Structures are given as structure tokens and as C-alpha cells.
Amino acid sequence: MLVLHNVVEHDGLRSSNPVVDWIRLRSVRKFPSVLVHGRTQQRLLATQVGRVAAWSDLPADSYAEWLWCQEKSGDRATRVGPPAFLCLGEIRANKGIETAIGAARLAGVRLSVRGKGVDEPYLAELRRLAANSKDIAIVDSFMSPVEFSDEIDASLALVIPYTSFEAQSGPLAKGMARGKWILSSQLPSLMDQAKGYPSISFFGVGDEEALAELMRSVVESGTTQGRPSRSGQDPAGSDGDAWDATIEAVLTDG
Numbered sequence: 013m014l015v016l017h018n019v020v021e022h023d024g025l026r027s028s029n030p031v032v033d034w035i036r037l038r039s040v041r042k043f044p045s046v047l048v049h050g051r052t053q054q055r056l057l058a059t060q061v062g063r064v065a066a067w068s069d070l071p072a073d074s075y076a077e078w079l080w081c082q083e084k085s086g087d088r089a090t091r092v093g094p095p096a097f098l099c100l101g102e103i104r105a106n107k108g109i110e111t112a113i114g115a116a117r118l119a120g121v122r123l124s125v126r127g128k129g130v131d132e133p134y135l136a137e138l139r140r141l142a143a144n145s146k147d148i149a150i151v152d153s154f155m156s157p158v159e160f161s162d163e164i165d166a167s168l169a170l171v172i173p174y175t176s177f178e179a180q181s182g183p184l185a186k187g188m189a190r191g192k193w194i195l196s197s198q199l200p201s202l203m204d205q206a207k208g209y210p211s212i213s214f215f216g217v218g219d220e221e222a223l224a225e226l227m228r229s230v231v232e233s234g235t236t237q238g239r240p241s242r243s244g245q246d247p248a249g250s251d252g253d254a255w256d257a258t259i260e261a262v263l264t265d266g
Contacts, residue, residue, distance in 0.1 A: 014043040017070075018179050019053045019060065037061065049180040052201040056178055069205060070180040096122035096149070097195075097227060098167035100160065100183045103129040103138070103152065108173035108197060108218065113141045115173075115223035116148055121231060123171075125150040126163055164192050169230050172196040175217055180205045188212075195226050 016036075040046055040057065046065040048054050054067040097116060099109050109125055116123035125142075129135035129152040142148040155163065164170055170187040177199050184205055187194050194212040196202050206212050213229075215222035 013045045013047055014039050015047045016040065016053075016057070016065070017049055019048060019056045020178050050201055050204050052204050053179055070182065070185045094122065095166055095168045096124040096147075097169055097171050097230075098163060099123070099125045099127075099171050099173065100163055101127045101181075103127050103135055103150075104131045105134045106174055106176045108175040109138055110141055111173040111175070111197075111218050111220055111223060112171050113138065113148055114220035115227060117145065118220060118224035119227040119231075120147075121168070121227050122147045123149070124163070124167070126153070126155060128152065128154045160186065161190065164190050167192065169193040169195055169227075171223070172202060173223065174199055174202065177201055193230060195223060195230070 016039075040061055040063055046057070046063060048057055048065045048067050049070040051067055054065055057063050057065050097112070099107065099112050101107070103109065103125065112123055112125070125138065125148075135150075135152060139150055142150055164183075164187055170183060170192050172181060172184050172187075172194060174181070174197050178201050181202060184194065184196065184202060188206065188209045188211075191211065194206070194209075196206065196212055196214055197217045198214045199217065203214065213226050215226055
């Protein structure tokens with residue numbers, strides 16, 4: 013079985029390497045079964061190449077990652093400063109972080125942007141937008157799984173302001189698993205991924221004023237923690253079923 017996380021590149025564009033594109037297309041057509049993350053990608057793949065793939069939601073954790081986090085739990089550094097709204101993950105142009113920066117300025121709240129920059133011109137633009145603000149921090153660095161989870165836990169809310177995205181979001185999956193309050197743009201793939209999750213509010217793509225209003229509501233209500241999704245259950249526990257849907261999809265399609 014071929015597991016195809018991205019039917020198209022995360023920025024919505026084709027790969028710059030035609031060999032990679034050829035391998036991807038040939039693999040999709042030749043493998044006896046294909047698994048994608050989410051109904052949106054299933055529909056997209058069917059439209060592109062006529063292939064009906066199995067689908068499942070993106071699991072938040074693997075058993076190996078869970079074990080690693082348990083072993084490294086003592087390595088956590090002491091956090092300093094008040095909590096902030098959080099944009100998390102690779103910093104690239106489709107993430108819409110400029111929307112979050114504009115909204116944070118409008119709402120007068122703290123915003124932390126954490127992740128590895130993979131698009132230097134975009135990162136430079138974000139730094140320009142955040143300049144002269146003591147409430148907006150941009151940290152360009154890779155995070156371990158422990159740091160990734162700790163950042164979510166310590167935040168006021170997780171912000172997913174993506175402007176274009178066809179797959180399922182790792183930060184969104186992790187945020188739901190940890191029961192965090194989430195503010196997300198209304199992209200079909202993100203809404204599909206978050207279906208049934210009670211602790212999420214959506215705003216229009218690129219709408220700084222709508223996001224600012226949601227940020228104010230979170231601060232005023234003091235509600236920063238929701239109810240974890242099923243995928244947040246301990247993968248080592250007797251009733252942990254984070255991977256059941258994926259396993260079922262593989263067995264059914266195989």
C-alpha cells in the first residue's frame with residue numbers, strides 16, 4: 013500500500029522537480045492500493061487521476077513517538093512569560109501567519125510563532141510585520157516532539173490561519189488530541205479534519221478582524237482548554253484507539 017500524505021504540495025503547487033512528480037503519479041497509478049489523509053484529498057486524487065483511494069484522518073501520534081516523549085519528559089525547560097496564542101510548525105507561505113500577526117495587533121494580544129522557516133523571503137516578511145512589537149515573537153527553530161506538545165499545552169489557543177492547504181494538518185491533529193482550543197481558517201480540508209471536534213472556532217481565510225474578535229473572546233472567556241479528540245488517547249493504553257481508523261482503512265482497501 014502507498015500512503016500518500018500530500019496529493020499536492022503543501023503550498024498548493026506542483027513540485028519543482030519533475031522526476032518527483034513523475035514518481036508520485038506513477039506510484040499512484042501502479043500501487044494496488046493507496047491511502048490518503050482525509051476525504052478532501054480522496055476527492056482531489058479522484059479528480060486528478062481517477063483513482064479512488066482509501067482514506068483516514070491523520071493520527072496525532074505514533075506509539076514510537078509516545079514512548080520517546082515519555083523518555084524525554086524530564087528534559088522539559090521551565091517556561092518563562094505569560095501564555096500567548098500560537099502558530100506552530102514549518103513556516104512557509106501558505107500558513108497565513110501574516111493574518112495571525114495582523115489579528116494579534118488588532119486584538120492587542122500576545123502571539124508566538126514557533127517552527128522551522130523553510131521559505132526565507134516569507135520569514136523575512138513576517139519579521140518585518142512583527143517588528144517593533146513586544147507581544148509578537150517569531151522563533152525560527154526545529155522542535156522536538158516534547159517541545160511541540162509543550163508549546164501547545166502552554167498556549168492560550170492554537171491558531172491555524174492557513175490560506176491554502178489540501179492535506180491534513182499535523183499541528184491541528186496534535187491540538188485536537190491534546191484538547192486545546194483552536195482557531196482555524198475555513199479551508200475545506202481543515203474543516204473536514206476537525207469535524208466533530210467541539211473546541212474549535214473558524215474564521216474566513218485572511219480575515220484579520222474576524223480572527224482578532226475570536227482572540228478577544230478566548231481571552232475574555234478564559235477558555236483555553238477543550239475536550240481531547242479520540243485520537244488523543246494514550247496509544248499505549250488498553251483502550252487507545254488512535255490508529256483504529258487507519259488500520260481499518262488499510263485492511264479494507266488492501
